[in-house]
Amino acid sequence: MARIVLGMGLAHTPQMxxxxxxxxxxxEADRKNPALWFRGKSYKWDALCAERAGENLAVQAEPEERERRHARANAAVEVLAEAWEKARPDVAVIMGNDQHxxxxxxxxxxxxxxxxxxxQNMPSRDDQAARKPPGIHVAHHGHAPPQLLTHPGCPELGRHMIEQTMVDGFDVAQSQxxxxxDQRISFSTGMPHAYGFVYRNVMKDRVPPHVPVIINTFYAPNxxxxxxxxxxGRSVGKAIQSxxxxLRVAVIGSGGLSHFVIDEQFDHAFMDALVRGDHEATVNHPESWFQAGTSECKNWIAAAGALEGSGLKARVVDxxxxxxxxxxxxTGAGFVLWS
Structure with a gap:
């Protein structure tokens, strides 16, 4: 039987x-955003700044702090990359999301x-790059290579996962x-950046056979x-272990943590629950807390469910x-390793 030998949760923020x-x-995009979600409430820019005025957050956004935190976040990804290289799993299951x-x-x-x-993982066309929000395409190299790269899927495990989740009551969509x-809307062609970030930064473009699980965390109403x-995630874990x-399998949750408004209290509680193995605690907040970028915590939640029963223990890398x-x-950039 297959064994789960490694697990990860990591931010895939363009800020890195x-x-x-x-x-x-x-x-400027923050200022224009009509729905800046923070602790279950939607704010406009001025109201959000007033709500958080007492936290003196401008100090944490000064140039020297940006440099320091940018370096720390990227160093944390390198720790995950080293763990990946040491384990060299045969197969990966990546829980991520799509953003048009x-x-x-x-x-x-x-x-x-x-x-x-x-x-396929590939760079955006010029017309796609032009449709991206300001300040996004500059980070394109962090999840997309300069030229088309083709990576192997894992059809046998993918089909087994589909069949198991259907038995467990999930009417999953399937794709081959x-x-x-879409010429009018899409920002890229090929795999979404939730996966490209993992391919490039954790796997260093040496991607093994893998199964992408795509969760619609962002878009109402479904x-x-x-x-x-x-x-x-628990159903997927059952499928992997049966x-x-x-073969040796890794499970990865890509995205999060809190953004586009950072909530350190939420993020620490979320990661603490993962370290304790108390996965039920990760889902205790109302759905209004899991909106916008913070919704990507659901990718970690699914990964944590799949890792149950693996015997692996979580620790916070940074x-x-x-x-x-x-x-x-x-972005609240969190990095957790199960080993």
Whole structure:
């Protein structure tokens, strides 16, 4: 039977591949954002700044702090990359999400398991780059290579996961090939950046056979709940551990933690629950807390569910709140390793 030998949860924020002196290029988008979610409430810019005025967050967004935190976050990813290289799993299962890179409004599945023979990671076309929000394309190299790379899928495990999750009551979507990006909306072609970040920074573009699990964390009205993501992860874990191959498997959750508004208290409680193995505690907040970028915590939740019963223990590699403004916007960059 297959064995789960490694687990990871990591942020995939573009801030990590944006020069710190350019972090402020995203502030204009923050100012225009009509829904800045913080602790279950939606704020506009001025109201958010007023709400957080007492925290003196501007100090944490000063140039020297940006440089220091940028370096720390990237150093944490290197720790994960070293753990990956040491373990060299045969197969990976990556829990991630899509942000109008693969799926658009013609169809937006809540859960998709990809079981094709291969995936593509590739740079955006010029027209796609032009559609990206300000300050995003500068970080493109952090998840997309300069030229097309094709990576192997794992159809046998993917199909087994689909069959197991269906038995367990999940009507998952399934996919065997990546369609061309929508010319009107999509920001990229090939795999979403949640996966590309892992390919490039953890696996160093040496990607083993793997199964992408795509969770619609962002887009209403069919976002699966955090509890549902935990249950799906447990079903995936059951599938991996019942797969009749003597292979070593890694499970990775890509995304999060709190953003586009950082909530350090939430992030620390979330990671503490993972370290304790109290996965039920990760889903205790109302769904209003899992909105915008913070919704990507659901990818970690699904990964944690899959890692149950593996015997692996979680530890926090680092947590770096990467503030870019006095309103607390930025990314709570967390990094957790199960070994």
């Amino acid at each position: 591949h944006t020069p710190p002196e350019q972090w402020q290029t995203r502030i 890179e693969l799926f658009v409004e013609d169809v937006m599945p809540a859960f998709t398991i990809f079981w094709g023979k291969e995936v 090939w990546l369609r061309e990006a 976002q699966p709940t955090a509890a549902r993501c935990l249950a799906l 797969w009749d191959k003597d 947590y770096v709140p990467c503030y870019r403004s006095e309103g607390g916007t930025g």
